[in-house]
Each structure stands twice: as C-alpha cells, then as structure tokens.
Amino acid sequence: MTEPASRTDAMRTGDVKHMKWWGWGVEGVGFHHEDKPGFAPFVHRAVGLDLWAGERTGRPDFSQLKVPASRAPEEFLSVLIGIVGPGNAVVDDLSRVVHTYGKSLRDLVRLRAGEIARTPDVVVYPADEAQVQSVVDAAVEADAVIIPFGGGSNIAGSLEPHPDESRVVVALDLGRLSRVLEIDTDSGLARIQAGALGPDLEAQLNNRGWTMGHFPDSFTHSSLGGWVATRSSGMQSDKYGDIADIVKGLRVVRAGGVLVIRAVPSASTGPSVREMVVGSEGRLGVITEATVQVHRLPESRGIYAYFFKDFDHGLAAMQEIAASDVSPSVTRISDAHETGFSLATSKASKGIAKKAQAGLMAYLKRRGWNLDEICLSFIGFEGDTAHAKRQKSVVDRIVRKHHGIGVGKGPGALYDQKKFDTPYIRDFLLDHGAAGDVSETAGPWSKLRGIHAAVYDAADSAYEEIGRKGWTMCHMSHSYHSGACLYFTFAFVFGDDPLGEYDTVKRAIQQAFVDAGGTISHHHGVGLEHAPWLEEDISAQGVAVMSGLFEAADPGGNFNPRKIVV
C-alpha cells in the first residue's frame, strides 16, 4: 500500500529556517550552567577556565562584518529569478553569510573574527526538482559553481566556497523541498525530499506511525540530503544502520538530467552508483530526493544506564554484545574523562535523586572501584515489548560478566532528552574564549584501545606544544560486528592564535587516527577539514580512483569543487 504526501506544496522561502549566522541553533536558545553547579568547577579543573571571572562575549554585531559583495552578474541573476521566481534568488549579505560556512569550530571562530574571504554570490531556493534542474543547467551553462545547502550543520568544511574561486558561486538551498512524498507501507520505504530537516521529517513519518530511526547529533538542524551527502550515522545506528544502509533510492540532479537509483533492496549492477552519491558532498550533483527505509514506531523503547569499573571492562562488554545474537539500538560507553564530565554537568539534583547518586557512588567505592576510572554506558532496546525485554536480559548477563552494574532508566532518559544539546555547550565555551570540538573515527575492535591511547597521547603533546592546558574525553558508540566508532571531544582555552592552536590539536588527533588504524571520519565527512589525511586512509590509489570519478562526472568542476579531494 502506498500512502501519499501529507503536505502537497513546497515550503515558502520565507519559512525556511536557518540557524544563527554566528553559532549553533536558533536565536534565544543556548547553554546555561547556572542550574549545573558542578559545571564551572569542572571546566576550571579541566582547562583552567574561570567562568565566573571571564567575560562572556555577546552576540557579534552583523553590521560590523565586512561581507564581500556579490559577484553575480545581473544577467545571470535574471535567469535564476526567471526559474525560481522573485524572492527565491537572493543576494543580501545575511543570506549569503548564512550560506558561507557550516558550523564547525573553525567556521564560528572565523565568523566571530569577521573572516569571510568568499561568500556565495547568490542563494537560490528552488521549489521543486524541475527548478533545481533548471538552476543547475543555467549555472553549468554560465560556468558557475553550485554548492548544495541543507541544514548548514556541516563541521567538515564541506560548504564554504574556495577563497580564490573566481567564478560565480550559487548556494542552492534545498529548504523548500521538505516533504515526505509517499510511504510504501508494504516495503517500509518512504520517498522524502532532500531538504527535509530531521524533526520535520520525523514528525511527518511519526504522524503515520513510522520512523526513519536516524538521529545524528545534528538531527535538529540537518537535512536528509545532507545526511546522504556526508555519510551520516545516527545514534541508533546499531539497529537502523548508517545512512548508507538506510538510503535505498536516490534522485540526483546533474548537468543535463536526473540520476535515478531505484529503491531496490540490493543489486548486482556493477560498482554501486548509490554508494558513490552517498558521501559525495555535492560533487556528483544535487540530491533532491531519497527513498529510505522506515520502520513502524516500536512498541517499546528504552535506554538504560550501566556503570563499568573502567573503559577496558566496558569496551570488552560492548565487544561481546556486538558478537552475540542480540542487537540493541544503542551501545555507548563514555571513558573515565567523559563520565566525569557527564556526572559534573548534570543538573543539581535534589532530595532523593541527589541521595541516590551519592549512595551509588558510595556503593561503587565500597566495591573497590576507583571513582576516577568508572565509566558510564547507555544501552538502548527497541521492538515489541517481549523482544526488548529479552534483549535487555541477555545484555544484562553480558554486563554482569564484565563486572558492570545496571542503574536503570533514569540517566538514559536524561541522555535521550539532552542528546542534541552538545553543540550549544561548544558555543558557550567559545563565548568564553575556549575551544571545545569533536573528532571521530572508527576501527576494528582489536584496535580501539590502541586508537584511544594514541589520541590521548597525541592531544597531550599538542596541548604541550601550544602551551595550553587541554582536556580530552571520549565515548565509544555505533557498534558493528567488527568494530565501533570512537568519538573524541577536546577543549582548551585559546591563547593568541586561536586557529593556529586549534589546527595543532586537531591535526594531531587526525594523524593519530590514521596512524593507529582508524579512519579519518566515521560520520562527519571529509570536506576541506579531513582531506589532508584521505590518502593515508584510503591509499594513493584510492584517492586516484575517487579523483578520477569526480573529474569524469564533472569535467567543468562546477559541483562543489575541491572538496573531499583537492
């Protein structure tokens, strides 16, 4: 059975929501630590930042920004306006600045410092695929550059125009293409427009009893097309798969026509063009639609918290769960540093909750555990009630075997509520002159401990090199049969050269990934940020094959040029 779209018209350009031009999320929402008494002392201990003493920078003044003028010729603008209609092709400074960067730390530091070397020259908001095709054809005809834009949450430098790009740059905003077009209820497949943002997309599906199950950290401000273009992975990927597993069909507008991959469950039709588009970051064309796997909303869903004596015991349990017959929706364990951060930054608990936490810690201490080494883990279960219960009982047995203890659903529910808030903390630190950023990798189970140790060492050396007190923490998430993702957060207070210091630390961590057998990114993408390590990851011959693909598919270099491979 096929259910048609709930909405029938394209969104109006004025209704397309963008994040703050200078930071994550929407105006008026931010991180506060007043209700988290442990936060300030923790930050002080970790990176030497005194949140009471320092001044918090306010919202930067847009009128002070020097925004390069649009270079779009009138004639080309008229062509675009002719396609999308007046009001849907704009050249104002704010629109162009909003479409200049993603939301990486590097992006925000540059924005706040007024460093805008190059913006798109025009932002277009097509209403449908036909308009995307006309825009693309007109842009290629004019030898302009096309950079597709979804939610703008990218942190790998996949969106910015190259500073010395001399051609006209078109930011192609997919925001108006936000509809769930139809649900094939027999097959668990939904056709969805690429510009749909996470919450809108899930709401349209949930209303009819379905979910895509894809919840990356960026969920609230990222789009389906962006997920596909960057090989995203959601926090429930253990059950639902990475976006590469979830997306079955694709429509991609290229110069002269639409590339169509039909939604078949599996095919033996040569090298996978579907898997070329996934991760292509705009270089093969503009993704306008994807047909994705959807699932009936589960009868039962719960995320449970566990504590382990140390990271080693926790990892061993996660590995055994991955090798077992059970399949939780989430397996995640924070290392000791991140556990300390989580415990310190939870809201001031009162009465019973506070006593319960104190009691738990006292109990763990009596067990002989070193509270500086304990690790907090979250494991999620979904499905029909009996299935979820059985899965949990098998997992509980494995946890006990590794001397872990379950502490119920409370912390898991909190995690579930707060899971999308992390970028706000990053911005809050930035307001106080401190870097807080993330870098993730994936590797086989046998190499995770080595990667973990290597990254800590590399970061420590880098902090020493820049002469700043630094902090590193990590969690393991996204389990697979043969390995998992390690997700690192690093922080330090900026000195005189913010981006130079940031580069030193970030580079050290990326180098440690590839040297220790991990990949340069598990789910953030390559963009400009990770491109320098691509060859060390997929080999010179691998890069040669990929470059060849881009050059052959886009001989004029019109589609988001110089991203992934320079």
Place this chain on the structure above:
Amino acid sequence: MTEPASRTDAMRTGDVKHMKWWGWGVEGVGFHHEDKPGFAPFVHRAVGLDLWAGERTGRPDFSQLKVPASRAPEEFLSVLIGIVGPGNAVVDDLSRVVHTYGKSLRDLVRLRAGEIARTPDVVVYPADEAQVQSVVDAAVEADAVIIPFGGGSNIAGSLEPHPDESRVVVALDLGRLSRVLEIDTDSGLARIQAGALGPDLEAQLNNRGWTMGHFPDSFTHSSLGGWVATRSSGMQSDKYGDIADIVKGLRVVRAGGVLVIRAVPSASTGPSVREMVVGSEGRLGVITEATVQVHRLPESRGIYAYFFKDFDHGLAAMQEIAASDVSPSVTRISDAHETGFSLATSKASKGIAKKAQAGLMAYLKRRGWNLDEICLSFIGFEGDTAHAKRQKSVVDRIVRKHHGIGVGKGPGALYDQKKFDTPYIRDFLLDHGAAGDVSETAGPWSKLRGIHAAVYDAADSAYEEIGRKGWTMCHMSHSYHSGACLYFTFAFVFGDDPLGEYDTVKRAIQQAFVDAGGTISHHHGVGLEHAPWLEEDISAQGVAVMSGLFEAADPGGNFNPRKIVV
C-alpha cells in the same frame, strides 16, 4: 588476538583446480535421474522432453575444437615467465579454453558448438601479490588486456575476451592465492587471499571455529575475489549479509600500485571506493585480498520446511518476518511451479518417508488446499540454542497467522545437502538438447507479486514466439527489510537456433524485471549478459557516472574492457 595463516606457501599451479572445460563441476560428477522416478515424467510434462527416447550427448571431444592460436609475442611471454617462473605462464589450448568463458548456458552452448572466437593468449598463475603487480605493470606497459579469473563460475559473460580484441589478452588466474592469512579474533575479521575457493576458504576458517557464512549457489567452484568482483550474495545473506556487507578491507592491484581499503567497520570518507571495487568485474584492477567479517560457528543451526496454501500467502509471511524483530538466516519460498519440481525431483522415498509425504499431501488436500498451488518454504535459524529456538517460535507464529504449516527439519536438511547441485541439472538438460537457465532480480516487497506475474507473462510470450513449450518457476530468497530477491528458472527444448531462442526468452525476462520495478541482477553481475539493461535500471546519468569512473581509472582500457558498460 590475531591468529596467523594455517598454510604458509602459495599453492602450486598444478594444484589449481578447474572445472570441466565443457560444463559445470569436476569430471565424473553429474546429475542422475535414475533414483528420482518423478523427474523424467515431470520434465516431459513441463517442456515435452522425453528423457527415455532422446540420446544424451557425451563429453565433447577437445581435439575437435578449433582453438585460435595464442597471439602473445615471445618477448612478452618471456617477461611474464620472468615474473611468475616457467610453468606458471602457459599458452596451451586447454588452459586457454578453460579461461575463455564462465559457465553460463550461453558459454556452454558455444563451447559445445565449438564457437570460440577469441581466447586469452596466455594464462598466468602468480604466486603472490607482488607477482600480480609485476604482471599487471608488464601487461599495461605492453598495452595488453588483463582479465582476472577466480573459479570461473561466472554466468554473466564477465570473463570472455571481446571477439574483436586485437591486443594480447592475459588471463590472470588467482588460483594460487588461496590462503586465509590471519584471523583477528577480537574483531571477527579474516584476511583472505582472493583466489580462495569456497570450500577451501570455509575449511580453513572452520578449522579454527569460524565461518564467513557466504554460500552462493556457485560456492563449490567460486572464489572470494569473484564474489567481491560480482557483488555475490549467499543463501544465508539474511543473517550474514551480501558480500558487499561482508567485505570490509580490500587490496586491489592497479597499474603502478595497490589500492588499499583498510578494514574499518564504517567510514565517512567520501564516495565509497570499497563499494566501487565491489561489483567492478575486473575493471578497476585485480583484487588480491579481502578482509571479511567472520563469525564463530553457531552453536545451533537448522533449516525448517513449511508449506503455504499458495505463493501469495507465503510471500505475505516472508514480508511479515522481514518486518518483525526476528532475523532468520534463510527465508525462502518456492512458487507453485518450483514446489512441484522439488516434490517431483526428490529421491524415491521408501517406507515411512514415502508414506509421510503421501499422508501430508492427503492432509493438505483435506484442508482444502489445491495441491497444484501449494508452496514449499525453507526458513533457517542460527545462533546459540536459546536464540535459535526463540526465533523459530516467533516465525512459527507468523507462519500460522498466514495459514502455513511446519513440516520439520527433514526437507530442510535435504535442501542443505543438495543446494549446490542445481548447475549439474542444467548441464544434464543441455546433454539432452534442452535449455535450463536462471535469471534473478530484487525489488521492494510491494512490487514482488507484480514482477512475478510480469516475468511469467513475458516468458510465456517468448516461448510462444520461438514456438517451444516452455517452463518457468521461481523462488523468493534473500530477504531484506524493504524487499527480496526473486530467482527464476526457465527451460525449454532447443529448436533449430539454440542461442537465438535462448536470447528471446532471456531478453523477455530481463525486460520484465526492469519494466516491473526490479533490478537487472540481484547477485549474478552485469558482464556482457545484462549490460543492455543497465541504463534502464540505474538511468542514463547513472551509466554516465559509472563509465566516467572506468575511463578515468583505466584510461588505456586494459582492465577487462567493455564489461558492465560497453
């Protein structure tokens, strides 16, 4: 923990086993119907072939074959011999004929008719990856064509040199690279050389308690490299995944160096080069090694048989199982035609077994089932004993809901033993002047009934067109969340123009696949056989992207040219 290789040396060229030059499998093994009293009457009813009246062709006489002479210049041969050593670069007629074709019906008809327009000019057997690199570099330097060869079981025309290829053609046989190099027991990953054939590979793994779980119909005579190069899928793919899911790391020898994909569980590093190599049929280089997921041998393993009233009820049950929380290792259901064939071709059962089958049929009849419409299904369960038991109980409930009945493990065990025998039946029919061939597709659950009907209609029209009495049958296998594979067998007695008649039927079926929303192949590959429909499957833009990849990656067209896209 990493366990090293069990064997340390490359196999000797003399020990590399090949199939019969004129058919499937090894000399002395073939299909017999003397112990299957229902077979001959069934064949007579289905396609009008009288197995008692007709004469069976014997083994063709190799000395009667006109084998084109090798065109390899002495100088080039000396270079190759210098690399691999004397005896490992051969030009004899038998070796070159063995490496000319795969084992498709078209291949066997041509071989038996002495139609050999072009053979490889030399067959080389490198001992290791370094020798493969030297052979590849020498061949590219000499502007020769390189066609990698594994088990030679391909049925999509992926192996044959193009008839008007004027350059020297090198068949690069990977047979000596057959070792499991190491097992990463922490990660469930094994590094295996590409030339390893199914049984040898599984034996090396099983000896240490592991399995790859990949069992395509060709298992006994196909290689790991071939599976990767053609996007193979095994009959237990429901649990273990397709080869595209199983293979994590790759080593591919290209002109000038090795492309290395490290075995990480998942990565966000642009378009997937791994997924470009998978399915590339030799066009991107020579696969020498793959790191694959392996699993501990399951504690419990069983394949159970079920009967459904008709295909529609059976499909509905399979669909519900795929949407549920359980994950059997095998889900397979034959349509009424194939069920009739299976029942007719089982061995003469005696005593209790015979009575049991008769009793079962009487019981189904009393239930009001039309015995001409009943469908036989196999569902497999693996894992620890409790898990397998639970899975079965959930499946049994779903089966009952769709009015199916379980008939125990007996027929499943028989299926499990006989699952690799089908190609011998094909050759037996060919000996009697009849075509029996297969074509498979995959589609979403919502389209499977439509594809099934369309293929029957198309085949019937084609049989009418060629004026032959034809037979079509089908099973559904390889379940996924969003759909499954439909695997068709078609048969008829040849008239005056075997290949013309075969083409008419085969083309009609392939066209029905794409017209009804399926893919042109689920796991056989594209080669020359399916290339004409590629554009209708993945769109003109998809073919353009793929062609661009091949041209950029192999500008001289030295690597198995003109396969997949012409």
